[in-house]
Amino acid sequence: MSRQVVRSSKFRHVFGQPAKADQCYEDVRVSQTTWDSGFCAVNPKFVALICEASGGGAFLVLPLGKTGRVDKNAPTVCGHTAPVLDIAWCPHNDNVIASGSEDCTVMVWEIPDGGLTLPLREPVITLEGHTKRVGIVTWHPTAQNVLLSAGCDNVILVWDVGTGVAVLTLGPDVHPDTIYSVDWSRDGALICTSCRDKRVRIIEPRKGTIVAEKDRLHEGTRPVRAVFVSDGKILTTGFSRMSERQVALWDTKHLEEPLSLQELDTSSGVLLPFFDPDTNIVYLCGKGDSSIRYFEITSEAPFLHYLSMFSSKESQRGMGYMPKRGLEVNKCEIARFYKLHERRCEPIAMTVPRKDVVSRLEEEMRKLQATVQELQKRLDRLEETIQAK
Secondary structure (H helix, E strand, O other): OOOOOOOOOOOOOOEEEEOOHHHOEEOOOEOOOOOOOOOEEEOOOEEEEEEOOOOOEEEEEEEOOOOEEOOOOOOOEEEEOOOEEEEEEOOOOOOEEEEEEOOOEEEEEEOOOOOOOOOEOOOOEEEEOOOOOEEEEEEOOOOOOEEEEEEOOOOEEEEEOOOOEEEEEEOOOOOOOOEEEEEEOOOOOOEEEEEOOOEEEEEEOOOOEEEEEEEOOOOOOOOOEEEEOOOOEEEEEEEOOOOOEEEEEEEOOEOOOOOEEEEOOOOOOOEEEEEEOOOOEEEEEEOOOOEEEEEEEOOOOOOEEEEEEEEOOOOOOEEEEOOHHHOOHHHOEEEEEEEEOOOEEEEEEEEOOOHHHHHHHHHHHHHHHHHHHHHHHHHHHHHHHHHHO
């Protein structure tokens, strides 16, 4: 009776396909700022990336189809007076983008259809409330005009963008040290934060109360990232005491022990997790890495299954993730990343092979398994012959 070697999964053969040279964005000056954000944000209309700017902070916004070499004098969004650290497109309006900067402000911008023809210096609104640089901005997934920002003053502010008022403040009494990551739950009812004090907290923002928290999910001192995944679970990336990178899956109702904990490698780059709720696949992109790992999350043990890894020659300075509505599903595309090189932005499509391709691969796998079994039988017979002599 043959033993099943490979776990059955629809996404076992997902592969990454980098775009051709003429479909990339060339000669863009990606920011050299040391900060653990993706430096890139994408939606079905535009790609935005944080770029180098003299005398302040700026980011470049390009129509998605405007590939090729970017003019060095291309207009930018340049209203900040210090480097931009994070950008995020509004999920309800593809022309609206928010930016957080070292100048302690959050600005919301409206990009005209067709892209910029002149530098954009005047935001729709400026949100002032932080006393130190703002490193995280993220929109509410279901409520319009609700924006969250987190700064190095250890404060989280939730803004009503329409009025410019902070409707919720989570002060340093909640997070006593630097906030590394913030993620909304899919329905926007909860937020999950990771902090330099080595705690991950799940917070109900309407009440401002901590629903659950866990100390030392990862033993290392390097930054931890946490995101919500399916069925009330969270996924974290961090480092062990020996500085090995780790990925772990946790049940928010039972945070005592992880459902799954896997060690990956000894690289120093922080792993940025991107979760796709439609396929239950999580993609891990490390800053400074040249690869994208992806795992499938299931409801049965061992819960977190390694699928494969996309590798390339050049390391990535940042990464953007396209929402599902911007994908070419007729080409079996299930995710698309925008990888930032030093002077280039390269789209990478994650694709599920069509059924005939999968069938051929499975047939080759069966032949390989049969060959292995035949070799094992020969080895057994050889051992019996040796023992008989």
